[in-house]
Amino acid sequence: MTPTSNKGVLGHFCEPADALAAAAKVRDAGWKHFDFLTPFPIHGMEEAMGQKRSWIPWVTLVLALCGILFAQGLQNYVMIFDWPMNFGGKPHAAWPAFIPITFEAMVFWAALGSALVAIIAGKKDTIPQPPPMLVKTGATIDRFVLWISATDPKWNAAEAEAFVKSLGAHGVRLVDVEGGADA
Amino acid sequence: MTRHEASPYATVMDDSQLTGRPIVLAGAGPYGGDLEIPEPLVTGGKKWSDVDRDICMHAEQFPTKKWWIAFSVALTFLGVLVFSLILLFYSGMGILGINSPVGWGSFIINFVFWIGIGHAGTLISAVLFLFRQQWRTGINRAAEAMTLFAVACAGIFPIIHLGRAWFAYWLVPYPNARGPLWINFNSPLAWDIFAISTYGLVSAAFWYVGLLPDLATVRDRATHPWRKAIYNAMSFGWTGSHRAWRHYESAYMILAGLATPLVFSVHTIVSFDFATSVMPGWHTTIFPPYFVIGAIFSGFAMVITLMTFMRGYFGMKNYVTLNHMESMAKILMLTGMLVGFAYSTEFFMAWYSGSEWEGFVFKNRAFGPYGWAYFIMFTCNAIVPQIFWWKKMRRHTWVLFVVSILVNVGMWFERYVIVVTSLHRDYLPSSWGMYSLTRWDFAILFGSFGLFFTLFLLFVRFLPVVAISEVKGVMDPKVARSAPTDTVAAVAAHQEA
Numbered sequence: 001m002t003p004t005s006n007k008g009v010l011g012h013f014c015e016p017a018d019a020l021a022a023a024a025k026v027r028d029a030g031w032k033h034f035d036f037l038t039p040f041p042i043h044g045m046e047e048a049m050g051q052k053r054s055w056i057p058w059v060t061l062v063l064a065l066c067g068i069l070f071a072q073g074l075q076n077y078v079m080i081f082d083w084p085m086n087f088g089g090k091p092h093a094a095w096p097a098f099i100p101i102t103f104e105a106m107v108f109w110a111a112l113g114s115a116l117v118a119i120i121a122g123k124k125d126t127i128p129q130p131p132p133m134l135v136k137t138g139a140t141i142d143r144f145v146l147w148i149s150a151t152d153p154k155w156n157a158a159e160a161e162a163f164v165k166s167l168g169a170h171g172v173r174l175v176d177v178e179g180g181a182d183a
Numbered sequence: 184m185t186r187h188e189a190s191p192y193a194t195v196m197d198d199s200q201l202t203g204r205p206i207v208l209a210g211a212g213p214y215g216g217d218l219e220i221p222e223p224l225v226t227g228g229k230k231w232s233d234v235d236r237d238i239c240m241h242a243e244q245f246p247t248k249k250w251w252i253a254f255s256v257a258l259t260f261l262g263v264l265v266f267s268l269i270l271l272f273y274s275g276m277g278i279l280g281i282n283s284p285v286g287w288g289s290f291i292i293n294f295v296f297w298i299g300i301g302h303a304g305t306l307i308s309a310v311l312f313l314f315r316q317q318w319r320t321g322i323n324r325a326a327e328a329m330t331l332f333a334v335a336c337a338g339i340f341p342i343i344h345l346g347r348a349w350f351a352y353w354l355v356p357y358p359n360a361r362g363p364l365w366i367n368f369n370s371p372l373a374w375d376i377f378a379i380s381t382y383g384l385v386s387a388a389f390w391y392v393g394l395l396p397d398l399a400t401v402r403d404r405a406t407h408p409w410r411k412a413i414y415n416a417m418s419f420g421w422t423g424s425h426r427a428w429r430h431y432e433s434a435y436m437i438l439a440g441l442a443t444p445l446v447f448s449v450h451t452i453v454s455f456d457f458a459t460s461v462m463p464g465w466h467t468t469i470f471p472p473y474f475v476i477g478a479i480f481s482g483f484a485m486v487i488t489l490m491t492f493m494r495g496y497f498g499m500k501n502y503v504t505l506n507h508m509e510s511m512a513k514i515l516m517l518t519g520m521l522v523g524f525a526y527s528t529e530f531f532m533a534w535y536s537g538s539e540w541e542g543f544v545f546k547n548r549a550f551g552p553y554g555w556a557y558f559i560m561f562t563c564n565a566i567v568p569q570i571f572w573w574k575k576m577r578r579h580t581w582v583l584f585v586v587s588i589l590v591n592v593g594m595w596f597e598r599y600v601i602v603v604t605s606l607h608r609d610y611l612p613s614s615w616g617m618y619s620l621t622r623w624d625f626a627i628l629f630g631s632f633g634l635f636f637t638l639f640l641l642f643v644r645f646l647p648v649v650a651i652s653e654v655k656g657v658m659d660p661k662v663a664r665s666a667p668t669d670t671v672a673a674v675a676a677h678q679e680a
Binding site for chain 2: 014015016017035036037038039040041042045046049051053054056057060074075078079082083085087090094097098100101103104105107108110111112114115117118119121122123125126127129132139140141142143145
């Protein structure tokens with residue numbers, strides 16, 4: 001789902017350890033549509049946010065198999081069926097000679113495909129994000145920004161703001177206008 | 184004392200205070216023993232916000248005079264390359280030194296040389312990542328960029344070696360109107376096409392995925408709307424959301440896992456170009472590991488060369504510290520000894536195999552007319568790096584720089600020895616001959632350095648040369664954090680602006 005709304009509440013932390021502790025509290029309080037915007041990945045954040053392991057490895061597996069099939073298909077088709085040639089009496093289906101290209105094709109498909117899917121997944125497999133204006137002064141520099149989206153099932157503006165403040169977050173602010181300060 | 188309670192890791196050190204040894208905290212360990220902690224990877228007590236400024240600065244301000252001087256020198260050499268290639272296409276391969284019996288000359292030497300240099304970048308990013316070597320964060324971005332540019336240089340040579348470079352696309356298997364006449368998939372030269380192109384593209388993907396968060400940092404620092412828009416598009420609108428980091432980290436790990444065997448496969452396949460032939464001196468099973476180790480060796484030497492410049496001229500001393508340089512020197516010494524071991528093994532096997540041809544080739548290599556090249560190779564690669572047994576030498580900038588240059592000279596001569604000595608005296612003494620580089624061989628060799636350094640200088644001009652988000656991750660939060668009051672004020676200031 002492409003996010004549409006960007007209402008919600010923001011607050012930031014100054015250290016990854018604080019962000020991690022806060023994430024676990026938000027998770028335990030039953031919030032679902034929340035996110036942390038951080039300058040670098042924090043170890044253990046997936047568990048603290050109650051997220052499952054990324055599904056990207058499955059994409060890699062499927063693409064790697066596609067790469068193997070593509071390379072094997074191409075080489076066998078060309079060398080056995082389409083234009084068989086005799087190289088020093090060697091068999092047409094010289095499978096050991098097909099291994100290097102099979103390996104390279106596997107890596108090619110799996111690596112480029114996974115990178116591309118991961119970039120797209122980062123945009124699509126997510127919740128509505130805060131308006132960029134409110135986080136860009138810190139989330140890529142030195143702040144660990146907590147964001148609870150108004151799309152959350154238990155959303156209540158006053159309650160959410162109070163909750164984020166109770167976590168000890170700094171600069172808590174409620175975004176209750178569609179489009180936020182950036183619009 | 185626990186880690187979270189601040190102090191051990193909160194040590195602030197300058198580059199000159201680093202010793203390369205752990206900091207010992209007496210009585211701080213478990214059961215009252217000593218606690219040894221590593222020295223900080225980033226020196227000078229930097230904050231996270233300083234990292235952004237120090238690293239993005241070079242991409243944000245008008246280049247310095249030093250950059251323009253370096254760039255104009257590099258461009259001049261690039262001009263030499265372009266001119267030589269035009270001349271080569273105009274007048275043909277006759278302007279080069281290759282002839283019977285040495286039909287593989289400087290182009291193949293340069294190809295193997297550059298592709299070898301291109302191996303360290305992905306090794307640093309992928310293998311050191313999988314081994315959790317945190318010091319890689321300071322050097323991986325520049326090393327990966329170096330890989331890409333070295334592969335770009337390498338890619339030129341097999342194509343111009345074809346003689347009719349304008350038919351290079353015939354190397355690619357595609358349905359064509361010539362039959363369709365396909366390439367021979369049994370040929371190592373066809374494997375090369377797949378290996379090199381896969382390596383180039385996967386390295387580019389790895390490099391670019393690593394760049395994404397840093398491009399967002401550059402975007403968020405940008406003031407000009409166009410600049411903001413360009414870097415925003417380049418970073419695919421990266422926000423730092425942990426829902427994106429989750430997939431990002433997974434993909435990065437997978438890329439590292441795939442790039443690791445890829446690094447080894449590429450130079451293995453390059454070595455198959457030689458090893459699957461029937462030439463004495465080429466037809467050996469040691470070639471794949473020998474080539475891979477040589478590639479890592481020469482690549483690390485080039486990283487040391489470039490890092491010396493980056494430390495000196497780009498003020499990166501706090502991010503690429505002497506400890507980083509020392510770690511690289513250790514790898515250089517290790518791989519240098521492995522390369523020396525490979526040279527010796529080749530000699531042993533030439534004798535032990537009882538093969539008359541093999542024995543002759545190796546005697547001819549070391550004591551024949553190209554003995555001088557063998558001597559340069561052995562001295563520079565196996566003997567010179569031994570200086571790094573001394574810690575003082577490993578931490579001495581000039582020693583590191585000179586050794587790194589010598590190693591790359593040695594590694595160029597290694598390929599020279601392999602290519603030329605096996606070909607110039609083969610089975611039939613009546614067809615023996617000698618090979619020498621012409622001025623155009625030299626012009627294209629030095630011109631390729633022009634291409635390499637032009638691309639590298641453009642990279643340091645436009646992109647963050649150190650992996651900002653990764654470096655931030657290995658810094659001590661107690662030192663690197665900003666006070667919350669600062670950040671609130673900064674938000675307010677930004678909103679007013």
